[in-house]
Amino acid sequence: MSPARLLSAVCAVLVLLSAAIVPAAAAPPTFRHPGVFVSAAQLDFVRGRVNAGAQPWAGAYNQMMSHSLASLSRNPKPRAVVECGPYSKPNLGCTDERQDAIAAYTMALAWYITRDSRYAAKAISIMDAWSATIRDHTNSNAPLQTAWAGTSWAKAAELIRHTGAGWSPAGVNRFATMLREVYLPEIINGRAATNGNWELTMMEASLGIAVFLEDRSAYDRAVAKFRTRVPAYIYLTSDGALPKTPPGSGIDTRDEIIRYWHGETGFVNGLAQETCRDFTHTGYGIASIASFAETTRHQGQDIYPEIQDRLRHAMGFHARFELGESPGGLCDGTIKRGLGPVLEVGYNALAGRMGIPMNNTQRLVEQRRPEGTNMLFAAWQTLTHANNPA
Template sequence: MSVTDGIQVPNGPDSPDGGANGPSGSQSGGFVHPGVLVSRPQLDFVRGKVEAGEQPWKAAYDQMIKSPYASPRRVPRPRAEVECGSHSNPDHGCRDEREDAIAAYTNALAWYLSKDERYAAKAIEIMDAWSGRIARHTNSNAPLQAGWAGSVWPRAAELIRHTYSRWSGADRFAGMLRTVYLPQVAVGSSANGNWELSMMEAAIGISVFLDDRDAYDEFVDRYLDRVRAFIYLKSDGDLPKTVSGGGAQSRSGIINYWQGQSTFVDGLSQETCRDFVHTGYGIAAIAHVAETSRIQGRDLYPQVGERLRKALGFHSVYQRGEPAPSWLCNGKLNLGLGPVTEIGFNAMSNRLGERMPNTQALTERQRPAGSNNLFVAWETLTHAGNPS
């Protein structure tokens, strides 16, 4: 491959865009708590920056606090059955569930960073409302819906359970995660890669909250398998890797699964030629799991970091406005990567010292990164320049 400022074309060298020890924390069952996506030392770093009025953390904090997710007037809207069809049609509780999960996480973050107990109480109100009501997810998007909401609930629950002393409903919430969410996401998916990546993010976060080491290890292995099948590296060979034990195996089948793309370059995603929105979902889930596992002492960046770095660099080039060459998706790209670059950029560039000029430019342009209203939220606040 040849590269010009991160743009790859057939026949020439690599893109310029493409660990660490886990932090200390309370231990239970071998897990660090709080330890889903964010850790105590990480948030202590953020709190210091916010209190000092330093940027971009102060602006990111203000953005979060002023959002509807942090509103003291927010009323949770739980349902016994959340029914989600394709593209959330029908939407019977789908958006409500996802946004209540984000609101719980938002308030949990606000509690830890401000020490204002009203935020902790609101997070608990939302989590208790759902754990006392929901029983199932149904219709065609049920696994993805459970993956999105199930990725966010454990972040909120970890922060409240392990930094706030007055949550009597924690065990019931754990039961909800174990019986309603985990069975739905544990089965995996043969759909587009962002589905299973989000499902594995949820499964891994839930496993941490439940202190279930066997489940955690199983889901990490499945995650690693899916990452290899979602982002291509030239070291994979002429064709992308496929999911172990399934998926298309013939050249034509693989090309069809990769949205008709037949030229493969470092950082290309299985969904690049579908659109950048869904590609961004997959990239976000990859980064989220890598962060959680790093906190838990099993650093996955040596295994997924290069794919993540190359994917971020490759897509950042075009998201910033570079026209697509004719060999890429027939010269037509559907953009919309979303606020998904901050975590991978911090991990690979700030912590590990990799050069990522295109990802950096896009990340800084998008700051402060907010929420995609699905399962990504406040990642400039939690991860910008964060060494912990």
């Protein structure tokens, strides 16, 4: 082969490799704001329902406003370095950061619904305190901690910045720098070999931050990672005899896959990678899947049709056992229930907007309304998403 033809062949291979490595563009040509998790149209609907005293929104609003996270006397507790080990041991600022972030989001919702500027000011003071202080997350749980806090920070900042709340340009810029330099680098690359709730929440946070920053590259990377992680987290029989595995995880053999799925060998529609670990961590994954899809929808990219079968099966499958069904042979006959306040968003999208029958999920959602907060990253989903057509 001549040098010219060899060079041409090499270039062709490089082009193919780059196409496989670089995710397809997903970011919108123009970002929509507010557009992280909730939109102005959704919140206008909520505000009208709350002011009319309609249920379940009025009850959900009262639940939120009576919570300590909505207290106007709250004082933030920022730290320069947040250190979180396994299960937050040690816990050096972990709880404080997560709860301050959820509090900022809570205040932002309260501001939007009440138009009481005190709530906007409190949200701003919390975010300003942290952006002036934090520099790093350390120890083994650093990626997960960063993701948990990052999801709430992005929601709060997006609402406050784009609803006339009075956040100064200097405050906005400093907070944006914090998200860009302290949070995004810790989470954007994911953690393929960890339990799936980690990477799903990391992508939820990355996407929200990308929208706030209008960072198209980060947006595209988050969507690309999400599209491979969801099929590796929720099983469908169409996947074959064994579940899909996260790219780059090194989980390749049958024995490795079964260990990764916490010993389960009876793969059925809706089983999640962490089902046999416990339903609580599974709920984290389900929450982040639905929340991620909400944000892309607000940005003009409806990803729900891609994930609807996995999400509806996962929600319905776990709802059956939360409602009391015996596990039978599932997880060797022992399951740890406790899905948490995580179903409202996915249920509203699939059953409400898309018209998919979800009887078990409906029973569980309606039984548990209003859904509050898990004090990690999921909060007030009945208020924002129950029967919300927007």
